[in-house]
Amino acid sequence: MKKILDKLKSSSIHLIVWSVFILYETLIVGLIFNIFEHPVTYLFHYIVIIVFFYFFSDLGLPWSFRKNLQAFWRLPLIILVSLAAYVFFHYLANLLLIFIKVISVRQPYLLDQQFILKNLYRGIYFMFFSTGYFVFKKTQSEKREKEQLRKLHLHNIIKQQKTEQELVRSHNSMLKAQINPHFLFNTLDFIYHTMAHNVQLASDAVIHLSRIMRFAIDSDHMGEVIPLGAEIKHVETLFSLYQLRNTKTFIQLNYSPEIVSLPFIPLVLLTLAENMIKHGEFSDQQQQAVINFLYENETLTITTSNMKSKNINTHSGKLGLDNVKKRLEYKYGTQVSLKYSVLDDVFILILIVPGIKRDHLSDQTNAPKAPY
Known part of the structure; x- marks a missing residue:
């Protein structure tokens, strides 16, 4: 029960942080450039961003550093694959939005250089935050392990004394x-x-x-x-x-x-x-x-x-x-x-x-x- 409550508490914190960030970013961009998109457009693209964020921090980086000797080729590979996936899924999200007529275009929608560069910038931006989240989690995990080892060591000392x-x-x-x-x-x-x-x-x-x-x-x-x-x-x-x-x-x-x-x-x-x-x-x-x-x-x-x-x-x-x-x-x-x-x-x-x-x-x- 305690683990479930801890999980819900952790998830609620993530939900609050993402909600504040999305609200902040949409309002700032909308007020500065006077551009407000359809809510479904925000939903599709932020789903891609959130999936990318957790994929890179929870799967990509741990896989890269699983074997320290192979990190020199694994890390560049996972960065390239993640950024390529980020750009590609944003393109698919736009195609889907065009298909359901949430957004409209006058000419065929292409994966051109401007679209790629804009999304690469955003991908690197969120990759930076994802890396920080990965480092934070790893540090906290090491602290918990050290604390558990300290408690276990103390328990063993007390048991030995008894x-x-x-x-x-x-x-x-x-x-x-x-x-x-x-x-x-x-x-x-x-x-x-x-x-x-x-x-x-x-x-x-x-x-x-x-x-x-x-x-x-x-x-x-x-x-x-x-x-x-x-x-x-x-x-x-x-x-x-x-x-x-x-x-x-x-x-x-x-x-x-x-x-x-x-x-x-x-x-x-x-x-x-x-x-x-x-x-x-x-x-x-x-x-x-x-x-x-x-x-x-x-x-x-x-x-x-x-x-x-x-x-x-x-x-x-x-x-x-x-x-x-x-x-x-x-x-x-x-x-x-x-x-x-x-x-x-x-x-x-x-x-x-x-x-x-x-x-x-x-x-x-x-x-x-x-x-x-």
Whole structure:
């Protein structure tokens, strides 16, 4: 329907322009030379002019430039053929007008030199306007094509960005799914050993476990980021769970009040804490395990330090740490740094995450809150 309306609108514009031109030309010629022809005469000759105009602009010139290498002979040919046709059809129009007695002549009507030159001039005159119309249409067509290509390019960019975002979300969920089982399997092992000698401790362990697992399971519904304090609370619960079985456990978290409200992606801190418990030794009060938090210039630095267990290979937890780094890079970019080393049997991990702004938390006002 829109195409039909556009076509009618375009045709109406042409009709108006031709009407104004014909009215202008007939009046000017009539007033200057005091010559007014029969309306049928104007009708026949202007039909020839209009057909010539659109033939040359819509068929002749496009055919001439269809192959640029052949334009040097096609263009002169179409000009000559078009002008010859213009003169010939005007001659036929006059013969027809004589036949139906709209105009009269006293002698045989011939295709003489004067008639040819007069109509050649008019033909070149309208050919000039036809060429201008052709150039205008071609320019507008190229503009529309460029605009369509620009819109298509923009559409493809948006589509590609959406696809990449979906891939990132899918990969992020996959990495989180790889992390979650660690909490369950290791904590169940704690409960199993605890139940063997203390049912009350096992009961407390189950409560702690349910809180941690609820947090881990609900992490997919909390939004991209949550307050860091929510996860710190569950890290403390994880350490409390570990201490139920190992009473001589010395672990300390050091953070300032501003750390609690920082927006941060979930399950990162829990993974670091679980990695400490899995591979660390916490019975030496002189060498306490520590997690330190520092926030400066929109950069969060988390440092963990603990004695390395002599019975466990430090690099066995590399998969979990690699997954953590990938998740952080998806969210905060490749400037994220996660490095770890062993110095005098002390495992030290340093995580640096730039680009954490406080106002990001306001973007999560509609996200579900982390369970406490």
